[in-house]
Amino acid sequence: MPIDAYLTLSLIVMTFLLLVRTAIPAAAVFFGALAVAMTLDLAPPADLLKGFSNQGTLTVGVLYIVAAGMYATGAINLIMERLIGKPKSLLGAQFKMLPPIAFASAFLNNTPLVAMMIPVIRDISRTYRLTARHLLIPLSFTSILGGICTLIGTSSNLIIAGLVAATIADNTSPDLRFIRMFDTAWVGVPAVLIGVPFMILAGRFLLPGASQKVSERPLLRRYRAEFRIDRETCLDGCQMDETGFTAFDNVDLCGVTRKGKTIPIDDNLQLQSGDRLAFTTDLGAITDLWRQEGLTPHLSGTPMESERHTHQLINAVVSRRSPAVGWKIGDLPRQKSPYQIKLVALSRRAEPPDMPLMDLTVEAGDNVVLEVNDAFFYESRLDMDFSVTKPLEGYRLQRTDRAVVAGLITLGMILSAAMGWMTMLNAGMLASGAMLLTGCLSLRTAARSIDWGTLTVIACAVGLESAITHSGLADQLALGITRMGGGNPLMSLAAVFLGATVITNVITNNAAAAFMFPIALATAQQLGVSFMPFAITLMVAASCAFITPTGYQTNMMVWSAGGYRFTDFSRIGLVMTLILGVTTLVITPIVFPY
Numbered sequence: 001m002p003i004d005a006y007l008t009l010s011l012i013v014m015t016f017l018l019l020v021r022t023a024i025p026a027a028a029v030f031f032g033a034l035a036v037a038m039t040l041d042l043a044p045p046a047d048l049l050k051g052f053s054n055q056g057t058l059t060v061g062v063l064y065i066v067a068a069g070m071y072a073t074g075a076i077n078l079i080m081e082r083l084i085g086k087p088k089s090l091l092g093a094q095f096k097m098l099p100p101i102a103f104a105s106a107f108l109n110n111t112p113l114v115a116m117m118i119p120v121i122r123d124i125s126r127t128y129r130l131t132a133r134h135l136l137i138p139l140s141f142t143s144i145l146g147g148i149c150t151l152i153g154t155s156s157n158l159i160i161a162g163l164v165a166a167t168i169a170d171n172t173s174p175d176l177r178f179i180r181m182f183d184t185a186w187v188g189v190p191a192v193l194i195g196v197p198f199m200i201l202a203g204r205f206l207l208p209g210a211s212q213k214v215s216e217r218p219l220l221r222r223y224r225a226e227f228r229i230d231r232e233t234c235l236d237g238c239q240m241d242e243t244g245f246t247a248f249d250n251v252d253l254c255g256v257t258r259k260g261k262t263i264p265i266d267d268n269l270q271l272q273s274g275d276r277l278a279f280t281t282d283l284g285a286i287t288d289l290w291r292q293e294g295l296t297p298h299l300s301g302t303p304m305e306s307e308r309h310t311h312q313l314i315n316a317v318v319s320r321r322s323p324a325v326g327w328k329i330g331d332l333p334r335q336k337s338p339y340q341i342k343l344v345a346l347s348r349r350a351e352p353p354d355m356p357l358m359d360l361t362v363e364a365g366d367n368v369v370l371e372v373n374d375a376f377f378y379e380s381r382l383d384m385d386f387s388v389t390k391p392l393e394g395y396r397l398q399r400t401d402r403a404v405v406a407g408l409i410t411l412g413m414i415l416s417a418a419m420g421w422m423t424m425l426n427a428g429m430l431a432s433g434a435m436l437l438t439g440c441l442s443l444r445t446a447a448r449s450i451d452w453g454t455l456t457v458i459a460c461a462v463g464l465e466s467a468i469t470h471s472g473l474a475d476q477l478a479l480g481i482t483r484m485g486g487g488n489p490l491m492s493l494a495a496v497f498l499g500a501t502v503i504t505n506v507i508t509n510n511a512a513a514a515f516m517f518p519i520a521l522a523t524a525q526q527l528g529v530s531f532m533p534f535a536i537t538l539m540v541a542a543s544c545a546f547i548t549p550t551g552y553q554t555n556m557m558v559w560s561a562g563g564y565r566f567t568d569f570s571r572i573g574l575v576m577t578l579i580l581g582v583t584t585l586v587i588t589p590i591v592f593p594y
Helices: 003-021 026-039 055-072 075-084 090-107 110-127 133-148 155-170 185-206 283-291 375-379 400-418 424-437 443-449 452-470 473-484 489-506 509-527 532-541 553-562 566-591
Strands: 223-229 251-258 261-263 276-281 295-297 312-318 341-347 367-372 386-391
Touching: 003 026, 003 452, 003 473, 026 452, 055 075, 055 155, 055 400, 055 424, 055 443, 055 452, 075 090, 075 400, 090 110, 090 133, 090 185, 110 133, 110 553, 133 185, 133 553, 133 566, 155 452, 155 509, 155 532, 185 532, 185 566, 223 283, 223 367, 251 283, 276 283, 283 295, 283 312, 283 341, 283 367, 295 341, 400 424, 424 443, 452 473, 452 509, 473 489, 473 509, 489 509, 489 532, 489 566, 509 532, 532 566
Parallel strands: none
Antiparallel strands: 223 276, 223 295, 223 341, 251 261, 251 276, 312 367, 312 386, 341 367
């Protein structure tokens, strides 16, 4: 084996060890590995840097913006809430939730999709007394299976498609063709049809039960928060037991006022527009209530002129110099206020007041939560009304009036790519531009939505693929796979699947895709067979991240949210890996012959 091959192998092993054994960010590890490869001249610099111009890498970037538009408008949340409805049992919740997740993740990047669904599942489990731990791992696994079904469902599919396109351009494998939108659906759809029912039926035996008893929560500051029911929203006409308010952690509904009169609270109470709801809660739950569709803070100063989706929450402390001190909140002279704000909640000496906020007299030291616009931070910079102001970062309202627009833009993107009218990158760029032009999201939100760390990992991994090829390491490893398979294409295909699956579960799906691509290509060339079945198998195997929580981003997200142990994934994940492996090795050679 050439010396460059040994150097490349050592570099790859060192990269693996740093990713597994240290807390260094993956982007830093891969960037360092690329720098070492360039220093050692393991491949031409242009080839090592090709990942930064790779179509697959760029497509992942624009799809983050499209997904952000779907999230910012609440389109995904609205669709999922309509589809899931009001499940009465765990089995019903799984049947209603998992198929739509599989379908949605085929056309949207599954990472932001799972991020959006975790709070939805949390609310459903609280409202209907279901075990969230029986829903979160299936959520992640189903999104992975659904992502396999299309070219755009997961970033590793786009990476491999980009590498295939580059191989065609180099004319090094004449039997290749471009990967189409639904090529992986031949394997992905059967995998969904087998894997999802398996999780529904066997999950109750393989998944952990209710969470273990957690340590006692620290005492938190309690607030009184007051909202009104908006007209013609999901809460207008909703019965109290359907809202889920009483199931929220650290939230107590302490009063409902209708037309100035307090009405008794029970599960059968039907809410009406204009009703005022008072809650006692902590700071974390206030943000959940504030973002709840149909609830609006009813206490405001000077009327707010800006659109509500541009507002945010701040936590502030009333200073001794504030002119509001000594006034009843309901009697504050609005015309004298320099701010456009809404009072969301108030805490006094860490306890919630026991009277309506309108009747409360403002005191210095009151801790308040306010809904403000961006102008507040400029207007309050020299005033002494508040001694402390702290923005609650990461909490924004969704612009639901643009949900239909965002959905149509995304549908147009999918159809344009699926019908072959333009490349996925072109369609994604147009869709992301349309999201901005139609106001579905702002430029600032679009820039923040892109996971630059993930893009760096993808670009560097694609570049390291060149080092594996140019150093001769790919040919040597392919020779070993060919010998292990005894010259049998099916056995070699199984070896490629196994190798990619191991790398995926140890590191990430994108690294598996980039590292295994040249090895799979060299294996097909040494066997003298078509690379297409190897390409499809690699795309599936790179997403086969069911055994460990660290192999895929969605697994890590639900790992924390569900309080799972490491082995909880392995127990059901090994069976899922077997299902996907058998499905792939049976179907792929039939649809894509050697």
